[in-house]
Amino acid sequence: MHHATLMLENNSYVRCLLTDFSNAFDIVKHTIILSKLSALDLLSSVLNWIIAFLTDRAQECKTTDGRFSAMNPITCSIIQGSDIGPTLWIVMASDLRCISDMNLLFKYADDTNLLVPENTNVDLVDEFSNIQEWADSNGMVINLHKTKEIVLHRPHPRR
Numbered sequence: 001m002h003h004a005t006l007m008l009e010n011n012s013y014v015r016c017l018l019t020d021f022s023n024a025f026d027i028v029k030h031t032i033i034l035s036k037l038s039a040l041d042l043l044s045s046v047l048n049w050i051i052a053f054l055t056d057r058a059q060e061c062k063t064t065d066g067r068f069s070a071m072n073p074i075t076c077s078i079i080q081g082s083d084i085g086p087t088l089w090i091v092m093a094s095d096l097r098c099i100s101d102m103n104l105l106f107k108y109a110d111d112t113n114l115l116v117p118e119n120t121n122v123d124l125v126d127e128f129s130n131i132q133e134w135a136d137s138n139g140m141v142i143n144l145h146k147t148k149e150i151v152l153h154r155p156h157p158r159r
Helices: 002-008 030-038 044-054 085-093 124-137
Strands: 013-020 104-108 111-117 148-153
Touching: 002 013, 002 111, 002 148, 013 124, 030 044, 030 085, 111 124
Parallel strands: none
Antiparallel strands: 013 111, 013 148, 104 111
16 A cells, blocks of 8 residues: 555556466476576575475375375475475565566565556556466466456545
């Protein structure tokens, strides 16, 4: 709200797009997050520990009648509730940015809020296309049913 209020000082409205990523923590592909981690200046021991944490894991399912499925490798997901989970998500979303410096992007776990003022050089549609392209290239899915737009207007004292 602070940033929207500041934008309203010089604009009659601000468009706010509340974007939700579906099952974001569950569908993070390990190959993508490991690629992003490898690009960071991490100690090799830290990177190797994270690689060991994410790889060579498997799961099986137990049915209601007590039978077990075959073991299947786990190739995606950030374990929610783990101490490293939030940090891995920050790394995952670190390259998601606005096209224009006039617009603002706020990331809260799997929710992303975009602020686009009236007077901008890149409109909300193009910024959302950028978010969609990032999602597609990173194996994320935007939940369009939970994605909403709010238009904030400058207060009018006579109303």
